Amino acid sequence: MDEGVLPSWNDGSIRTAIVDFVTKVTKQGSADFVPPPERIAVFDNDGTLWAEWPLFVQIYFALDRLGELANADPSMRDKQPYKAFLEHDLKTIANFSRKDALLPAMATHAGVTEEDFAATVDRWFASAKHPKLGRAFTDCAYRPQRELLDYLRANGFKTFIVTGGGVDFVRRIAGQLYGVPPEQVVGSSLKAHFETFGGTVTVRKLAEIGSFDDREEKVVNIVLHIGRRPIFAFGNSDGDLAMLRYTLAGEGARLGMLLHHDDAEREFAYDRAFRVSPLGEALDQAAALGIQVVGMKENWKTIF
């Protein structure tokens, strides 16, 4: 095994499984060889590439931004899921479904042009801090996963993010944090409208969900955006189960992994009880489906 790669991963069956898989599919003439263009790897984002507990990063963004929208549309103040955000009622939000938790975040984009939204997100990331981890949100990405993305790319993989989060939000940090360009981020999106005024030609988002990129929809979007079946998938919740199954059901060598947040000391410990992003069904089926469960505590030397 190459000792230089994946330095933040502890030796053990998981690190071995990754290195063996990559060695196998990149070895010319091997029965498991996969040509570089077919080496498609997909990663969930929240809870897989960066911290998602107690609330998704994008939810913190919405908490900071939704007040402005409510000034324009005061009816929001009495309507869930917006009410809980406007009252900063974190306990209620943590018990929302994933969709209710993400809808208000998507709403911050509605009626805004691409360019204005991008500028707002950039400004927010420049100063906002994770309240539990006490660090900039841009420092909440997991070091072992950044190494894994680099390692895969160094071996001819094309790496994609397939996230339930808003695609335009995640694209603003995917390059800096993960080395993934905007066109390789697939996510939830609003419908949008082409618009011209004066010399400006732009796209403005509408207040209507185009795609909520979760569970089975992740697979539909992989087909629509990527157009080939991945050979590697990494997730952390039941929302990633369909994508893992789709990846593993293809022919030839495959690897599917689930991150298990079991490290209360260095990060957080949670799984099926986390309503916004539960890991239950997928954990129960992992062994039968051949999905490798990656315990943070055992497998990661460092987290950030």
Added chain:
Amino acid sequence: MDEGVLPSWNDGSIRTAIVDFVTKVTKQGSADFVPPPERIAVFDNDGTLWAEWPLFVQIYFALDRLGELANADPSMRDKQPYKAFLEHDLKTIANFSRKDALLPAMATHAGVTEEDFAATVDRWFASAKHPKLGRAFTDCAYRPQRELLDYLRANGFKTFIVTGGGVDFVRRIAGQLYGVPPEQVVGSSLKAHFETFGGTVTVRKLAEIGSFDDREEKVVNIVLHIGRRPIFAFGNSDGDLAMLRYTLAGEGARLGMLLHHDDAEREFAYDRAFRVSPLGEALDQAAALGIQVVGMKENWKTIF
């Protein structure tokens, strides 16, 4: 000017405009320098990268395939736009709107899994011939455009196809013909459904349009799929005007081009009268918008 590049392009203002643009945006330290990740180039397909007259390639595919569908659903035989296809009434088809001309082609995908559709398309391309050009459809791509795609990529551009054609259809030939991988093809698509049976996990298309990738929708899809404003766009019809405008409206150096089919001897000559894919409005506005009109006759040494 580098004499080795674009050998199938005649010397002249168009070839000079392309080489000057590429030189400018790739020159470190120049005011027009664009870093490689932002060098996004978008190309229409039908009529821009390969022949579209008298009918789109995908329409010939539908002509050959639709009979099977009509056996399952005989009501198609009395219903336009399907009726004209089933009767091989090419004259009526040529007067359809672009949407009516492409709908029956999309219908051949409905109810079919990704894998089965891909196999059907591959089989068809292996033997079908263009009735007017007398050559395999896979030999109907324009040599000058293949050189242009190569030239852009050699200069750090990432090349995308943004087509009104069905995305799954075009993806089957985009690698072989244009060196563009499936994940860099954006096109029209049907809604789809995640499906499992036995050990199979796949996606089956539904008989409902998800996106018809034409005119303003091309720009909405560029934002959704690519997530950045292109700096180079090449089209050939009014369906590409919005995409050209969006490209040219960005800051810094930009290049937008329209192919004009004016070569009846070596290919075909047509523009605004071609109902399925007219070039009228865009031709009229080209000068004012700074779009370069590329006459095939004058600018291309060879076509195929």
